[in-house]
Amino acid sequence: MEKVFLGIGSNVGEKIPYIKKAVTLLSKILTDMEKAPLYISKAVGFEDQPDFINTVISGYTDIEPYELFKKVKDIEKKVGRIKRFRWGPREIDIDILFYGNLLIEKDDLIIPHPRIHERDFVLKPLSDLDPDFVHPVFKKTVKELLLNLKEKSIISSLQLSTL
Template identity: 65%
Template sequence: MEKVFIGLGSNIGDREKYLKEAVKRLSVQVKDIVSAPVYRSKAVGFEDQPDFLNTVISGYTHLSPEELFRFIKKVEKQVGRVERFRWGPREIDIDILFYGNRVITTEYLVVPHPRLHERDFVLKPLTDIEPEFVHPLFKKTVQELLINLNCDSILEKTSINI
């Protein structure tokens, strides 16, 4: 089994319900899930939209990176994601952040996630659950990446438990 880190976000509809449902469905193929706290953050990219709820989970999977990617896309649809425009509002958004220490670049999948080092709403929950995890390309821990980041999209840590 391979250890994976997965980012989740939601900014429309019942955001908390979408996050919980996504984690429940992911648990079919991702075992021993550890959930980070949930943070409320400003939208990035297209900013004229509601705030996001963001979190990160870690766990173990037998799926290959490509199989995990396809499974995640299926879960997004099952939870209720409606495809809109890039960086637009999302009922649920699920991204593979890390797949072990692998570096993967295909037409549809880039791991580690190519922008995670620029996003405090990803690095903070990652740091909450595994601060010493080393980014395989940057050779820095996620905690070091967060400390060196000049970004303030996080508005607050919520009391939501996933």
């Protein structure tokens, strides 16, 4: 079993229900799942769109990385994702951030996610779950990456007791 971290975000429609539904579906393929708090953040890339709600979950799986990627994309469809354009609005977005310390660099799958170190809306919830996890490429902890981050997009955290 490998520990995986998945980033989840939504900025269209019923954002929190979409995230809750994704987490419920992901709980069927991950064991010992942990959930970080929710954060509101400005859009990155294409900025002229609504704010996002983001979180990170962790859990364990014996599903191979490509199969996990397929399952994650299927869950996005089940939740209601509509494909628009790169960095555009999303009902739900689920990214594989880390799969243990595995390194994969293929056209359709890159692990660790290539922009983790640039995004506080990923690093902050990651740090909430496991601040001492070491990024296998940069050889720095999640906490160190967050502390060294220059640009910030998080506006606030959401205080919800359950997700």
